[in-house]
Amino acid sequence: MDEGKGNRWLTPEGASGLKLISPPLIFAVLMLAAPLATMAIFSVLTDGYLTILPILTLQNYIDTWSDVIYRSIMFRSLMVAVSVTAATVILAYPVAYFVSFHVAQDKKSLWLFLITIPFWTSYLIRVFMWKVILGYNGVINSGLKALHIIDQPLGWLNYNVGAMVLTLAHAYAPFAILPIFVSLEKIERALLEAGQDLGESRFLTFWRVTLPLSMPGVIAAVLIVFIPTIGDYVTPNLIGGGKIPMIANAIEKLMLKADNKPLGSAIAISAMIIVGVVSLLFLFLNRRFMRGQR
């Protein structure tokens, strides 16, 4: 990428730009691009006992997509990530709307600060706290028992997909609020007044002006929440009790415990493909939605 300055198409400005960006770029190539490429190569090789045989094969991908276990793990991860994303974005939108439209200008950063504080406290401890809260003898069950509302602990609170969705929706909340807030802030307030002056109701103005104009923030929020949740490792481990594995747990198991690096790599690459396809699908649907609005 950054060859010498001899190239005809490279202006002096271009050369200094390339020189400046080369330290972070070389680091990213060595630590990100090269390892990902290695994993892509591993995924089409054959697993031998304790070694990797240099025999090209697509068997790992066939196994990944046809084996019932891996298919259900991928489907579950996808469902959890979609539910978490939907819950987080829908719950976060009114909060972002409130801070952007109903809070005085000089108070906005204080509100945002309040929203971001829980996010910067240990992710592990926050996830673990949900286990403590929802547990069989946890805070909710013991609290309700102390208040004599229930006699037996509620079993459906923990170790299920719903608890995982709740925990993740809590963990990624600020990720959704901030981009939506930024896009709401950019909306010209005069447009909204114009809508209402022209006889639209508040709700119609919101539906036809505010919501479409804030869509870039919603897309950003969806992608920012969806991508890390589909690859989450800690929540299935703690909240799911290790019995409801997701993609990251499967990758870990195959790469380390089962020492089947080609199959593990194939699942990791498949996960990246799923993430990429879902993201593109969403961007495409959103473009259609925006066109329909006009």
Place this chain on the structure above:
Amino acid sequence: MKFPVLKTYTVAYLIFLYAPIILLPIFAFNDSKVIAFPLQGFTTNWFKTMWADEQLFHALKNSLIVSVSTAILSTSLGIFAARATTGYAFPGKGAAAGLIMLPMVLPEMIMSMSMLVVFLAIGLPLSIFTIILGHVLVCTPFAVAILTSAFQSLDKSLEEAAMDLGEGPVSTFYRVILPLVMPGIVSAMLICFTISLDEFIIAFFLGGTETTLSVYIFGQFRFPAKVPSIMALGTILVCLSILLLTTAEYFRRRGLARTGGKDTGGFL
């Protein structure tokens, strides 16, 4: 009519966000081995138990080494990237910036596993050093994002004025640009430090036998008897991170005041 509904909802949402964190100190000072109601009385024993564990201090030392190194390295790399993308036009700029920012949108498990595969293949022993490599990769995009806005709000004419008055590019950078973006640098370093301190997956898989604070905490979860002292540790961590964030926010605001930018709020 609409106003109080939204406000009530937002306050309720904030309570949901804070609920797990508020419970931390409650149970850290509760005189019971089980985390459950009703409360059993006040004690500071859990803090003493936590403090007596030598493994904690070993993990803390490792974490500090990792986080400080990560903050310095990521911010340095971030300065290069932010300066290059805000000040220069060059071929492949989009692709280069995209690759540098990519870790922001990749699941950490995939990054840590791919790095682990390469480290094992080339025989690089797993240690604190390999954790630092992983953390720098993850933190650099955040540093770039913060520093890009710092460099963007720079008045280009100040730089030109310095050059016209006979300063070279290097001394212009040190004497004019650096002081102006200093608040951005401090804020980027604090954010990278916080992310690195909190990061678990990379530290867990790339650390080998070395534990950082988050790996230590994860290990403690397996023992129900250790839970109250983890509550005590969590309480201390929450207080520390609020302190750090307030400092970061202070520097960010001072930076905005200095470069004359508008306060848009937030770190991201």
